[in-house]
Amino acid sequence: MDTINVKRNDEGKRRKRKNEGINRRKDTLIKKAYELGEFDGIDVALIICKHGRYTTYRSKDYVSWPPSIAEIQTAYPLPKNILPEDIEKRLFKHTGGKLPLKNKEEGRTMNNKQTTCK
Structure with missing residues (x-):
């Protein structure tokens, strides 16, 4: 016990x-x-x-x-929309194929969870 x-x-x-x-x-x-x-x-x-x-x-x-969001999407010059995948590609490129994030798998699991934030 x-x-x-x-x-x-x-x-x-x-x-x-x-x-x-x-x-x-x-x-x-x-x-x-x-x-x-x-x-x-x-x-x-x-x-x-x-x-x-x-x-x-x-x-x-x-x-x-x-x-x-609608105002941002119709703004000129066009906005740069950056997603997690874009950051991961940049990190992957600059670190020679290694992602420096310690809890990568755990972080990805947390990001894919259903939450009330939408």
Whole structure:
């Protein structure tokens, strides 16, 4: 019975560490978005959805910012739409065929999960 409790405790600690790491990455991403928005002529909008809860950052506090997806798709010059596959190809190319992501399989599984964020 004690081994079951130890396993549950270890699992809880593992999940907590993982969640803390994700939160640190989120905070770093928001800080980087802020820093990027400080440059002249650059406006930043960031949307993060974790387990159905949204976190947003906007470099401009306007009702019209950020633009809707429809507005972005009809903008000129045409937008650059970057997907995870594009980043993976770039990383693969620059690392000589090795992806430097530590939890690649775990991350892919998490990304393919059904969530309420759509």
